[in-house]
Amino acid sequence: MKTLKDMRPVYVTGIGAHPYQYRSGASYAQLGLRAVREALVDSSINWPDVETAYVGNALVGMAAGAAMLRYLGVTGIPFAQVENASASGSTAFRQACMEVAAGYTDVALAMGVDTVDTWRLGPAKAAVRGLADDLNAPFTSFALITDKYMRETGATAEQVALVSVKNHKNGSHNPYAQRPRAYTLEEVLAPPVISGVLTKLQCTPVGEGAAAVIVMSEEGIERHGFDRKRAVKVLTSASKSELPASEEKNPDVALTRVTTELAYQQAGVGPKDIDILEVHDAFSIEELLYVEAMGFCEKGQAASELEAGAYDIGGKVAVSASGGLLSMGHPLGPTGVGQVMETVRQLRGEAGVRQQPNAQVGLTHMVGIGPVCLVHVLQSMR
Amino acid sequence: MPEDAPARTWSATPNGAVIHARHCARCGTIVFPPQEYGCTTCGAHGDALTAADIAANGTLVAAVVVHNHATFPVPFTMAELKLDSGHVIRALLTGAGEPRHAARYRGIGLEIGGGQRLAFQLEATE
Secondary structure (H helix, E strand, O other): OOOHHHOOOEEEEEEEEEEEEOOOOOOHHHHHHHHHHHHHHHOOOOHHHOOEEEEEOOOOOOOHHHHHHHHHOOOOOOEEEEOEOEOHHHHHHHHHHHHHHHOOOOEEEEEEEEOOOOOOOHHHHOOOOOOOHHHOOHHHHHHHHHHHHHHHHOOOHHHHHHHHHHHHHHHOOOOOOOOOOOOOHHHHHOOOEEEOOEEHHHEOOOOEEEEEEEEEEHHHHHHHOOOHHHOEEEEEEEEEEOOOOOOOOOHHHHHHHHHHHHHHHHHOOOHHHOOEEEOOOOEHHHHHHHHHHOOOOOOOOHHHHHHOOOOOOOOOOEEOOOOHHHHOOOOOOOHHHHHHHHHHHHHHOOOHHHOOOOOOEEEEEEEEOOOEEEEEEEEEOO | OOOOOOOOOEEEEOOEEEEEEEEEOOOOOEEOOOOOOOOOOOOOOHHHEEEEEEEOEEEEEEEEEEOOOOOOOOOEEEEEEEEOOOOEEEEEEOOOOOOOOOOEEEEEEEEEOOEEEEEEEEOOOO
16 A cells, blocks of 8 residues: 555645634635735745635535636646535545645645534434434533543643643734733633633634645646755655544543554654654643643543653644644634644744744644544655 | 435334334344445345344443533533444433443433434443
Protein backbone atom coordinates (compact mmCIF):
# COMPACT_ATOMS: atom_id res chain seq x y z
CA MET A 1 0.00 0.00 0.00
CA LYS A 2 1.31 3.44 -0.91
CA THR A 3 1.56 6.50 1.30
CA LEU A 4 2.51 10.07 0.40
CA LYS A 5 6.17 9.13 0.96
CA ASP A 6 6.03 6.67 -1.93
CA MET A 7 4.53 9.19 -4.36
CA ARG A 8 5.51 12.55 -5.82
CA PRO A 9 6.43 15.02 -3.05
CA VAL A 10 3.72 17.59 -2.29
CA TYR A 11 4.09 21.01 -0.73
CA VAL A 12 1.90 23.76 0.63
CA THR A 13 2.86 27.00 -1.11
CA GLY A 14 0.03 29.36 -0.24
CA ILE A 15 -2.19 30.06 2.76
CA GLY A 16 -5.08 32.41 3.36
CA ALA A 17 -8.21 32.84 5.39
CA HIS A 18 -11.17 34.99 6.25
CA PRO A 19 -11.07 35.63 10.02
CA TYR A 20 -13.29 33.29 12.00
CA GLN A 21 -16.12 35.28 13.57
CA TYR A 22 -19.58 35.20 15.08
CA ARG A 23 -22.50 35.18 12.63
CA SER A 24 -22.31 38.41 10.65
CA GLY A 25 -24.83 37.94 7.86
CA ALA A 26 -22.04 37.70 5.27
CA SER A 27 -22.58 35.04 2.60
CA TYR A 28 -20.33 31.99 2.60
CA ALA A 29 -19.13 33.05 -0.87
CA GLN A 30 -17.85 36.37 0.46
CA LEU A 31 -15.91 34.59 3.22
CA GLY A 32 -14.58 31.88 0.94
CA LEU A 33 -13.44 34.15 -1.88
CA ARG A 34 -11.40 36.30 0.48
CA ALA A 35 -9.58 33.20 1.75
CA VAL A 36 -8.84 31.87 -1.74
CA ARG A 37 -7.62 35.24 -3.04
CA GLU A 38 -5.29 35.59 -0.04
CA ALA A 39 -3.89 32.08 -0.61
CA LEU A 40 -3.34 32.80 -4.33
CA VAL A 41 -1.40 35.98 -3.50
CA ASP A 42 0.63 34.15 -0.85
CA SER A 43 1.48 31.48 -3.42
CA SER A 44 2.32 34.09 -6.10
CA ILE A 45 -0.07 32.52 -8.60
CA ASN A 46 -3.34 33.46 -10.26
CA TRP A 47 -6.60 31.55 -10.26
CA PRO A 48 -6.09 30.18 -13.82
CA ASP A 49 -2.95 28.43 -12.49
CA VAL A 50 -5.06 26.26 -10.18
CA GLU A 51 -5.83 22.89 -11.76
CA THR A 52 -8.22 21.31 -9.26
CA ALA A 53 -10.22 22.40 -6.21
CA TYR A 54 -11.60 20.70 -3.11
CA VAL A 55 -14.04 22.64 -0.93
CA GLY A 56 -14.75 21.33 2.57
CA ASN A 57 -17.96 22.29 4.28
CA ALA A 58 -20.45 20.73 6.61
CA LEU A 59 -23.39 23.11 6.53
CA VAL A 60 -23.62 25.27 3.42
CA GLY A 61 -25.18 22.72 1.09
CA MET A 62 -25.12 21.13 -2.32
CA ALA A 63 -22.86 22.69 -4.99
CA ALA A 64 -21.80 25.57 -2.73
CA GLY A 65 -18.16 25.27 -3.80
CA ALA A 66 -18.82 25.58 -7.51
CA ALA A 67 -21.25 28.45 -6.98
CA MET A 68 -18.50 30.40 -5.17
CA LEU A 69 -15.35 29.59 -7.15
CA ARG A 70 -16.91 30.69 -10.48
CA TYR A 71 -16.52 34.28 -9.27
CA LEU A 72 -12.76 33.89 -9.57
CA GLY A 73 -13.33 33.52 -13.32
CA VAL A 74 -14.50 30.24 -14.77
CA THR A 75 -11.70 27.96 -15.96
CA GLY A 76 -13.36 24.55 -16.29
CA ILE A 77 -11.21 22.72 -13.73
CA PRO A 78 -12.58 19.80 -11.66
CA PHE A 79 -14.32 20.77 -8.41
CA ALA A 80 -15.36 18.53 -5.56
CA GLN A 81 -17.13 19.43 -2.37
CA VAL A 82 -16.05 17.41 0.66
CA GLU A 83 -18.11 16.77 3.77
CA ASN A 84 -16.63 14.89 6.71
CA ALA A 85 -18.19 16.61 9.73
CA SER A 86 -15.62 18.62 11.75
CA ALA A 87 -12.87 17.09 9.62
CA SER A 88 -14.34 18.35 6.31
CA GLY A 89 -11.49 20.82 5.72
CA SER A 90 -8.82 18.29 6.72
CA THR A 91 -10.35 15.84 4.27
CA ALA A 92 -10.40 18.42 1.46
CA PHE A 93 -6.68 18.97 2.16
CA ARG A 94 -6.01 15.22 2.10
CA GLN A 95 -7.79 14.86 -1.25
CA ALA A 96 -5.79 17.72 -2.76
CA CYS A 97 -2.51 16.23 -1.50
CA MET A 98 -3.35 12.79 -2.87
CA GLU A 99 -4.36 14.16 -6.26
CA VAL A 100 -1.14 16.13 -6.63
CA ALA A 101 0.97 13.26 -5.25
CA ALA A 102 -0.63 10.87 -7.73
CA GLY A 103 0.34 13.13 -10.61
CA TYR A 104 -3.10 14.14 -11.83
CA THR A 105 -2.37 17.81 -11.24
CA ASP A 106 0.48 20.09 -10.16
CA VAL A 107 -1.48 22.86 -8.46
CA ALA A 108 -4.50 22.24 -6.21
CA LEU A 109 -6.70 24.38 -4.00
CA ALA A 110 -7.95 22.92 -0.70
CA MET A 111 -10.27 25.12 1.28
CA GLY A 112 -13.01 25.12 3.85
CA VAL A 113 -15.89 27.51 4.31
CA ASP A 114 -19.03 27.55 6.46
CA THR A 115 -21.49 30.00 7.92
CA VAL A 116 -23.64 29.49 11.01
CA ASP A 117 -26.55 27.31 9.95
CA THR A 118 -28.84 24.48 11.00
CA TRP A 119 -27.05 21.19 11.56
CA ARG A 120 -28.77 18.54 9.44
CA LEU A 121 -27.11 15.52 10.99
CA GLY A 122 -27.09 12.34 8.91
CA PRO A 123 -27.03 9.95 11.86
CA ALA A 124 -30.33 11.40 13.09
CA LYS A 125 -31.88 10.35 9.77
CA ALA A 126 -30.68 6.75 10.02
CA ALA A 127 -33.56 5.98 12.38
CA VAL A 128 -31.31 4.55 15.08
CA ARG A 129 -31.78 5.98 18.53
CA GLY A 130 -29.76 5.54 21.70
CA LEU A 131 -31.07 6.02 25.22
CA ALA A 132 -30.54 9.76 25.62
CA ASP A 133 -28.87 11.02 22.45
CA ASP A 134 -30.73 14.33 22.67
CA LEU A 135 -29.36 14.96 26.17
CA ASN A 136 -25.78 13.94 25.36
CA ALA A 137 -24.61 17.01 23.41
CA PRO A 138 -20.87 17.14 22.64
CA PHE A 139 -20.25 19.44 25.63
CA THR A 140 -21.95 16.93 27.93
CA SER A 141 -20.15 14.00 26.38
CA PHE A 142 -16.83 15.76 27.00
CA ALA A 143 -17.92 16.90 30.46
CA LEU A 144 -18.46 13.22 31.34
CA ILE A 145 -15.06 12.38 29.89
CA THR A 146 -13.56 15.21 31.98
CA ASP A 147 -15.16 13.83 35.14
CA LYS A 148 -13.68 10.41 34.40
CA TYR A 149 -10.26 11.85 33.52
CA MET A 150 -10.07 13.90 36.71
CA ARG A 151 -10.92 10.84 38.81
CA GLU A 152 -8.43 8.62 37.01
CA THR A 153 -5.49 11.04 36.96
CA GLY A 154 -6.05 13.39 39.90
CA ALA A 155 -6.10 16.38 37.55
CA THR A 156 -8.11 19.31 38.90
CA ALA A 157 -10.79 21.42 37.24
CA GLU A 158 -8.34 24.34 37.40
CA GLN A 159 -5.68 22.34 35.52
CA VAL A 160 -8.19 21.44 32.81
CA ALA A 161 -9.17 25.10 32.50
CA LEU A 162 -5.52 26.09 32.03
CA VAL A 163 -5.74 24.63 28.51
CA SER A 164 -8.17 27.39 27.68
CA VAL A 165 -6.04 30.07 29.38
CA LYS A 166 -3.02 29.02 27.30
CA ASN A 167 -4.90 28.77 24.01
CA HIS A 168 -6.67 32.10 24.41
CA LYS A 169 -3.34 33.73 25.21
CA ASN A 170 -2.01 32.32 21.91
CA GLY A 171 -5.15 33.30 20.02
CA SER A 172 -5.03 36.86 21.34
CA HIS A 173 -2.14 37.36 18.90
CA ASN A 174 -3.97 35.74 15.95
CA PRO A 175 -5.78 38.19 13.64
CA TYR A 176 -7.90 35.31 12.30
CA ALA A 177 -9.20 34.22 15.72
CA GLN A 178 -12.88 34.40 16.63
CA ARG A 179 -12.17 34.92 20.36
CA PRO A 180 -8.87 36.84 20.16
CA ARG A 181 -8.60 37.72 23.82
CA ALA A 182 -6.50 36.50 26.73
CA TYR A 183 -8.42 35.40 29.83
CA THR A 184 -7.23 34.73 33.36
CA LEU A 185 -7.88 31.38 35.04
CA GLU A 186 -10.58 33.07 37.13
CA GLU A 187 -12.27 34.37 33.99
CA VAL A 188 -12.16 30.96 32.32
CA LEU A 189 -13.64 29.28 35.42
CA ALA A 190 -16.37 31.90 35.83
CA PRO A 191 -20.01 31.17 34.87
CA PRO A 192 -21.79 30.41 32.68
CA VAL A 193 -21.13 26.75 33.39
CA ILE A 194 -22.28 24.66 30.44
CA SER A 195 -21.91 21.07 31.61
CA GLY A 196 -19.99 19.47 34.49
CA VAL A 197 -16.86 21.54 35.06
CA LEU A 198 -16.83 22.89 31.50
CA THR A 199 -17.52 26.62 31.43
CA LYS A 200 -18.38 28.61 28.33
CA LEU A 201 -14.76 29.62 27.79
CA GLN A 202 -13.76 25.94 27.76
CA CYS A 203 -16.07 25.24 24.81
CA THR A 204 -15.22 26.22 21.24
CA PRO A 205 -17.21 29.03 19.66
CA VAL A 206 -18.75 27.68 16.46
CA GLY A 207 -18.96 30.59 14.06
CA GLU A 208 -18.27 31.35 10.41
CA GLY A 209 -15.14 31.78 8.34
CA ALA A 210 -12.98 30.35 5.60
CA ALA A 211 -9.45 29.03 5.12
CA ALA A 212 -7.58 28.06 1.97
CA VAL A 213 -4.24 26.51 1.03
CA ILE A 214 -2.49 25.89 -2.28
CA VAL A 215 -0.84 22.49 -2.74
CA MET A 216 1.86 22.00 -5.39
CA SER A 217 4.15 19.33 -6.79
CA GLU A 218 7.87 19.97 -7.47
CA GLU A 219 6.85 20.60 -11.08
CA GLY A 220 4.30 23.16 -9.97
CA ILE A 221 6.87 24.96 -7.81
CA GLU A 222 9.33 24.92 -10.72
CA ARG A 223 6.79 26.13 -13.27
CA HIS A 224 5.52 29.00 -11.11
CA GLY A 225 8.95 29.97 -9.76
CA PHE A 226 7.84 29.66 -6.14
CA ASP A 227 10.47 30.35 -3.45
CA ARG A 228 11.34 26.81 -2.33
CA LYS A 229 12.28 27.94 1.20
CA ARG A 230 8.72 29.11 1.82
CA ALA A 231 7.27 25.79 0.66
CA VAL A 232 6.26 23.36 3.39
CA LYS A 233 6.43 19.66 2.60
CA VAL A 234 3.50 17.39 3.45
CA LEU A 235 5.15 14.27 4.88
CA THR A 236 1.97 12.29 5.34
CA SER A 237 -1.80 12.22 5.49
CA ALA A 238 -3.31 9.59 7.78
CA SER A 239 -7.02 8.97 8.15
CA LYS A 240 -9.05 6.44 10.14
CA SER A 241 -12.64 5.96 11.26
CA GLU A 242 -14.47 4.11 14.07
CA LEU A 243 -12.36 1.26 15.36
CA PRO A 244 -13.70 -2.26 15.95
CA ALA A 245 -14.64 -3.36 19.47
CA SER A 246 -14.35 0.10 20.90
CA GLU A 247 -16.78 0.07 23.77
CA GLU A 248 -15.30 3.16 25.34
CA LYS A 249 -17.54 6.17 25.24
CA ASN A 250 -14.65 8.37 24.14
CA PRO A 251 -13.65 6.66 20.89
CA ASP A 252 -11.86 9.84 19.77
CA VAL A 253 -8.96 9.10 22.10
CA ALA A 254 -8.30 5.58 20.82
CA LEU A 255 -8.86 6.77 17.26
CA THR A 256 -6.40 9.62 17.75
CA ARG A 257 -3.79 7.21 19.12
CA VAL A 258 -4.13 4.81 16.18
CA THR A 259 -4.25 7.50 13.49
CA THR A 260 -1.27 9.40 14.93
CA GLU A 261 0.80 6.20 15.22
CA LEU A 262 0.02 5.53 11.57
CA ALA A 263 1.08 9.08 10.66
CA TYR A 264 4.33 8.81 12.65
CA GLN A 265 5.13 5.52 10.95
CA GLN A 266 4.40 6.85 7.46
CA ALA A 267 6.30 10.10 8.01
CA GLY A 268 9.24 8.50 9.80
CA VAL A 269 8.92 10.83 12.79
CA GLY A 270 7.94 10.53 16.44
CA PRO A 271 6.49 12.85 19.07
CA LYS A 272 9.97 14.17 19.95
CA ASP A 273 10.30 15.54 16.40
CA ILE A 274 7.10 17.60 16.54
CA ASP A 275 7.57 21.32 17.29
CA ILE A 276 4.07 22.51 16.45
CA LEU A 277 0.79 20.72 17.18
CA GLU A 278 -2.61 21.96 16.09
CA VAL A 279 -5.05 19.76 17.93
CA HIS A 280 -8.87 19.37 17.99
CA ASP A 281 -9.37 21.27 21.26
CA ALA A 282 -13.11 21.91 20.89
CA PHE A 283 -13.30 21.38 24.67
CA SER A 284 -10.40 22.06 27.04
CA ILE A 285 -10.17 18.43 28.18
CA GLU A 286 -9.51 17.26 24.62
CA GLU A 287 -6.03 18.77 24.45
CA LEU A 288 -4.98 16.82 27.56
CA LEU A 289 -6.44 13.57 26.22
CA TYR A 290 -4.90 13.90 22.78
CA VAL A 291 -1.37 14.97 23.74
CA GLU A 292 -1.27 11.81 25.85
CA ALA A 293 -2.73 9.68 23.05
CA MET A 294 -0.13 11.13 20.64
CA GLY A 295 2.75 10.23 22.93
CA PHE A 296 3.85 13.71 24.00
CA CYS A 297 3.68 12.52 27.62
CA GLU A 298 2.61 9.52 29.70
CA LYS A 299 -1.07 8.93 30.40
CA GLY A 300 -2.21 11.17 33.23
CA GLN A 301 0.72 13.57 32.92
CA ALA A 302 -0.70 16.11 30.46
CA ALA A 303 -2.21 18.43 33.07
CA SER A 304 1.02 18.83 35.03
CA GLU A 305 3.08 19.11 31.82
CA LEU A 306 0.78 21.84 30.58
CA GLU A 307 0.95 23.65 33.90
CA ALA A 308 4.76 23.52 33.71
CA GLY A 309 4.69 25.19 30.28
CA ALA A 310 5.60 22.20 28.10
CA TYR A 311 2.84 23.08 25.60
CA ASP A 312 3.39 26.84 25.56
CA ILE A 313 4.95 28.61 22.61
CA GLY A 314 8.62 28.11 23.48
CA GLY A 315 7.89 24.80 25.25
CA LYS A 316 8.83 21.33 24.00
CA VAL A 317 5.88 21.40 21.60
CA ALA A 318 3.68 24.44 21.00
CA VAL A 319 0.11 23.16 21.18
CA SER A 320 -2.57 25.26 19.49
CA ALA A 321 -0.27 28.20 18.83
CA SER A 322 -3.08 29.56 16.64
CA GLY A 323 -5.37 29.66 19.68
CA GLY A 324 -6.84 26.33 18.65
CA LEU A 325 -10.53 25.64 18.34
CA LEU A 326 -11.02 27.28 21.76
CA SER A 327 -9.80 30.73 20.72
CA MET A 328 -9.37 30.73 16.94
CA GLY A 329 -12.74 28.99 16.68
CA HIS A 330 -14.35 26.06 14.93
CA PRO A 331 -16.48 27.11 11.96
CA LEU A 332 -16.50 23.40 10.88
CA GLY A 333 -15.45 23.34 7.20
CA PRO A 334 -12.51 25.77 7.55
CA THR A 335 -11.08 24.41 10.79
CA GLY A 336 -8.81 21.66 9.44
CA VAL A 337 -7.50 23.92 6.67
CA GLY A 338 -6.90 26.68 9.21
CA GLN A 339 -4.74 24.26 11.20
CA VAL A 340 -2.61 23.66 8.10
CA MET A 341 -2.41 27.42 7.54
CA GLU A 342 -1.06 28.01 11.07
CA THR A 343 1.39 25.12 10.79
CA VAL A 344 2.73 26.41 7.47
CA ARG A 345 3.11 29.92 8.91
CA GLN A 346 5.06 28.48 11.85
CA LEU A 347 7.26 26.23 9.70
CA ARG A 348 8.12 29.19 7.49
CA GLY A 349 9.07 31.18 10.58
CA GLU A 350 6.44 33.82 9.75
CA ALA A 351 4.22 33.54 12.84
CA GLY A 352 5.41 36.73 14.53
CA VAL A 353 4.77 36.84 18.29
CA ARG A 354 3.19 33.38 18.06
CA GLN A 355 6.36 31.89 16.56
CA GLN A 356 7.58 28.61 18.05
CA PRO A 357 11.38 28.99 17.94
CA ASN A 358 13.10 26.80 15.38
CA ALA A 359 9.93 25.01 14.26
CA GLN A 360 10.84 22.26 11.78
CA VAL A 361 8.01 19.70 11.93
CA GLY A 362 4.31 20.25 12.62
CA LEU A 363 1.32 17.98 13.12
CA THR A 364 -2.36 18.78 12.57
CA HIS A 365 -5.16 16.71 14.11
CA MET A 366 -8.92 16.77 13.64
CA VAL A 367 -11.62 14.41 14.79
CA GLY A 368 -15.22 14.57 13.66
CA ILE A 369 -18.58 12.95 14.16
CA GLY A 370 -18.44 9.45 12.72
CA PRO A 371 -16.07 9.16 14.43
CA VAL A 372 -13.34 10.05 11.96
CA CYS A 373 -9.79 11.28 12.53
CA LEU A 374 -7.25 12.94 10.23
CA VAL A 375 -3.60 13.63 10.98
CA HIS A 376 -1.17 15.47 8.72
CA VAL A 377 2.56 15.92 9.29
CA LEU A 378 4.33 18.85 7.65
CA GLN A 379 8.00 19.76 7.42
CA SER A 380 9.83 23.04 6.94
CA MET A 381 12.07 23.43 3.85
CA ARG A 382 14.12 26.26 5.40
CA MET B 1 -45.09 1.35 12.88
CA PRO B 2 -43.64 3.29 9.96
CA GLU B 3 -40.72 1.51 8.40
CA ASP B 4 -38.16 4.13 9.36
CA ALA B 5 -39.19 4.71 12.99
CA PRO B 6 -36.39 3.97 15.46
CA ALA B 7 -36.81 0.78 17.49
CA ARG B 8 -37.82 1.14 21.14
CA THR B 9 -34.71 1.32 23.28
CA TRP B 10 -36.12 0.33 26.67
CA SER B 11 -39.23 -0.84 28.56
CA ALA B 12 -40.31 -0.81 32.16
CA THR B 13 -41.12 -4.28 33.55
CA PRO B 14 -42.33 -5.38 37.01
CA ASN B 15 -38.72 -6.49 37.71
CA GLY B 16 -37.14 -3.21 36.65
CA ALA B 17 -36.32 -1.61 33.33
CA VAL B 18 -34.76 -3.51 30.46
CA ILE B 19 -32.79 -2.12 27.54
CA HIS B 20 -33.63 -3.49 24.12
CA ALA B 21 -30.77 -4.61 21.90
CA ARG B 22 -30.11 -7.18 19.15
CA HIS B 23 -28.21 -10.46 19.37
CA CYS B 24 -26.04 -11.37 16.40
CA ALA B 25 -26.28 -15.08 15.66
CA ARG B 26 -23.09 -15.03 13.60
CA CYS B 27 -20.61 -13.42 16.03
CA GLY B 28 -22.49 -13.23 19.33
CA THR B 29 -22.29 -9.46 19.69
CA ILE B 30 -25.09 -7.79 21.60
CA VAL B 31 -25.72 -4.78 19.39
CA PHE B 32 -26.96 -1.55 20.99
CA PRO B 33 -28.74 0.68 19.96
CA PRO B 34 -31.18 -1.81 18.40
CA GLN B 35 -31.50 -1.70 14.60
CA GLU B 36 -32.09 -3.98 11.64
CA TYR B 37 -29.38 -2.71 9.31
CA GLY B 38 -26.59 -5.03 10.32
CA CYS B 39 -24.26 -6.13 13.12
CA THR B 40 -21.69 -3.40 13.81
CA THR B 41 -19.05 -6.06 14.54
CA CYS B 42 -19.41 -8.50 11.61
CA GLY B 43 -22.04 -7.07 9.28
CA ALA B 44 -24.51 -10.00 9.57
CA HIS B 45 -28.07 -8.87 8.92
CA GLY B 46 -31.60 -10.06 8.36
CA ASP B 47 -32.50 -13.16 10.40
CA ALA B 48 -29.06 -13.09 12.09
CA LEU B 49 -30.23 -10.22 14.29
CA THR B 50 -32.81 -11.13 16.92
CA ALA B 51 -34.28 -9.22 19.83
CA ALA B 52 -32.26 -9.35 23.05
CA ASP B 53 -32.73 -7.51 26.32
CA ILE B 54 -30.06 -6.13 28.62
CA ALA B 55 -30.78 -5.59 32.31
CA ALA B 56 -30.66 -1.88 33.14
CA ASN B 57 -28.27 -2.41 36.06
CA GLY B 58 -24.70 -1.30 36.41
CA THR B 59 -22.15 0.91 38.09
CA LEU B 60 -21.67 4.66 37.79
CA VAL B 61 -18.55 5.69 35.88
CA ALA B 62 -19.05 9.45 35.57
CA ALA B 63 -21.75 12.04 36.18
CA VAL B 64 -22.20 15.73 35.40
CA VAL B 65 -24.82 18.39 35.96
CA VAL B 66 -25.92 19.85 32.63
CA HIS B 67 -26.90 23.54 32.62
CA ASN B 68 -27.54 24.07 28.93
CA HIS B 69 -30.27 22.50 26.79
CA ALA B 70 -32.63 23.99 24.22
CA THR B 71 -35.76 22.03 25.15
CA PHE B 72 -35.18 19.78 28.18
CA PRO B 73 -35.56 21.39 31.63
CA VAL B 74 -32.17 22.22 33.19
CA PRO B 75 -30.32 21.47 35.34
CA PHE B 76 -30.33 17.71 34.91
CA THR B 77 -27.71 15.07 35.64
CA MET B 78 -26.24 12.86 32.93
CA ALA B 79 -24.22 9.78 33.74
CA GLU B 80 -21.98 7.27 32.11
CA LEU B 81 -22.73 3.79 33.41
CA LYS B 82 -21.09 0.44 32.85
CA LEU B 83 -23.89 -2.10 32.68
CA ASP B 84 -23.49 -5.62 34.02
CA SER B 85 -23.60 -6.75 30.38
CA GLY B 86 -20.38 -4.80 29.77
CA HIS B 87 -22.07 -2.14 27.64
CA VAL B 88 -21.19 1.47 28.46
CA ILE B 89 -24.13 3.82 28.14
CA ARG B 90 -25.04 7.46 28.74
CA ALA B 91 -28.32 8.07 30.55
CA LEU B 92 -30.20 10.39 32.87
CA LEU B 93 -29.63 10.14 36.60
CA THR B 94 -32.41 10.66 39.13
CA GLY B 95 -32.71 10.75 42.91
CA ALA B 96 -31.54 12.99 45.70
CA GLY B 97 -27.95 13.46 46.77
CA GLU B 98 -24.61 13.60 45.00
CA PRO B 99 -23.90 10.97 42.34
CA ARG B 100 -21.87 8.10 43.83
CA HIS B 101 -19.08 6.91 41.62
CA ALA B 102 -18.57 3.15 41.40
CA ALA B 103 -21.90 2.64 43.20
CA ARG B 104 -24.60 0.40 41.72
CA TYR B 105 -27.47 2.02 39.87
CA ARG B 106 -30.64 0.62 38.30
CA GLY B 107 -32.93 1.91 35.59
CA ILE B 108 -36.50 3.03 36.14
CA GLY B 109 -39.11 4.65 33.93
CA LEU B 110 -39.54 8.33 34.74
CA GLU B 111 -41.99 10.97 33.51
CA ILE B 112 -39.79 13.99 32.85
CA GLY B 113 -39.40 16.78 30.29
CA GLY B 114 -42.76 15.97 28.69
CA GLY B 115 -42.13 12.27 28.11
CA GLN B 116 -41.20 8.86 29.50
CA ARG B 117 -37.45 8.45 30.01
CA LEU B 118 -35.22 5.71 31.26
CA ALA B 119 -33.37 7.15 34.25
CA PHE B 120 -30.97 5.54 36.68
CA GLN B 121 -31.13 5.72 40.46
CA LEU B 122 -28.98 4.41 43.26
CA GLU B 123 -29.83 0.78 44.12
CA ALA B 124 -31.43 0.44 47.51
CA THR B 125 -28.81 -0.72 50.01
CA GLU B 126 -30.31 -2.95 52.70
